[in-house]
Amino acid sequence: MAIMKHQIPFMKMHGLGNDFVIVDSRISPIQISVQIAQGLGDRHRGVGFDQLAVINDSSDADVALSFYNSDGSIAAACGNATRCIAQYEMDRLQVDSLSMITERGLLAAQRYGDMVSVNMGHPMLDWDKIPLARPLDTLRLPLDGAPTATGMGNPHCTFFVENAEAVDLAQLGPIFENDPLFPERTNVQFAHVVGKNLLRMRVWERGVGMTLASGSSSCATAVAAVRLGLTGRKVEIQLDGGMIYIDWRDDGVWMTGATLHVFDGVLTTQFLESLR
Template sequence: MNIPFYKMHGIGNDFVVIDNSVNSISLNKRRVKALCDRRYGIGCDQLIVLSNPKNDLADVYVQFFNGNGDEAGACGNGSRCVIAWLYRKYHRTEFILQTNAGLLPAQVIDSQMVKVNMGQPRTKWRDIPLKHEADTLYLPLAGEPSAVSIGNPHVTFFVEDLSTVDPVFCGKVLEKDPLFVEGANISFVQMLDRQAMRVRVWERGSGLTLACGSGACASVVNAVRRGLADRHCQVKMDGGNLIIDWDAENNEVLMTGPTSFSYQGSFDLDHYPL
């Protein structure tokens, strides 16, 4: 059976999008890993699966799967790509996504730019979650990083010079530190000024990516919490830039950035057994 897919990216963070409301294919870790594999599959950082919403307020139910086959709670760049996909299909500018991290309202700014409300950040140790009680502003690890949940766990290390950090070596180790019950996404941040930062992210289950939307949100939230940044901040990542606004009144994080369609195609489901 041939299954249509769409290849998209948000500043280099790339995705394979499948409309499962039409196809209703079964997924497990083996099939997800095979589809995400860049040599033997289509290749992507994450697989995005769309299906009919379970909440009447939402336009679509969205699931995000990391390259290792695990399901993620949220994905900022992926959410923007879904909005761009919906915009192309329905020609509307406002949508609500239903995700495992909750309902995410979003708005199409123009043909490329999309703004997503990523919701309220959670900073209590149980919400990250951590293995035991700890100060999430200064975790008891070397470098004293900060932690926050943006629908998934993020840990932010603030460094003087990003070029001195090996995010692959460090990320592999830190992602699975025993303190993090569900693992963690690891960000390394160099502040440029109070409204700009340079960020590289090791994504839990996917590795080093050109960009991470939720990681950008987490970096700004943690920088503001530590008095290093303003609530409006430009985040410069390897694949491009995002604008993050942490709304003080509603305690919601708004992410604005570009999206791109790469191509569309189809794959033979029989080549990806469960």
């Protein structure tokens, strides 16, 4: 594995406590390996993150983004990291809108005061697009609790329960993440209806574990709630890290929330060489 022989600057950001290390590869090129992603993601020996995001140039959008989970696996979508990077890039360019390309496709971002909105695209509702292991009704899967499956560039499994706070997420999350119905594993959400168009949701992220928030999980939960007739298409979701706002429009699922650029740092040559 090739290890960089120079220092690599990075940014630490979070969206509602969903935290990220972000590397601008346009400034300092970096090739991410499983070892580098895992080493950076170690909260004791590295920096620590829920996801690692890398910014690159693109001929098809203002920027290109790629994402990695803390276990080193690739994440095709990461809604909150996308919002964080959109805020950073709009500040840098002094604009209020932006286009970004990810494995999910071309995404649009808008600034509204101190909030950032990203269109996460149309949800995938067909079993083979999510994907599931076999043809099934994605509205109610044949699992305990009859969860709903949704694709948002990554797979999601959403349970609506009486009280999301009472769910043992640490126990149930990894069980459903690795259920054979999901050949690529899945993100897992437990949610309940608090009031009209208001949900409480907790999340277990694929390749990460319990997190304070998840943008794509919030989108998937809102879509599942609409499909089940529990809410309208404009939904507020209370996450462990704060409030996020989801609006399933004709052009896709828009996600709005706060972001924060916490600090900048530098990955030393010594640290990078330790990942051999």
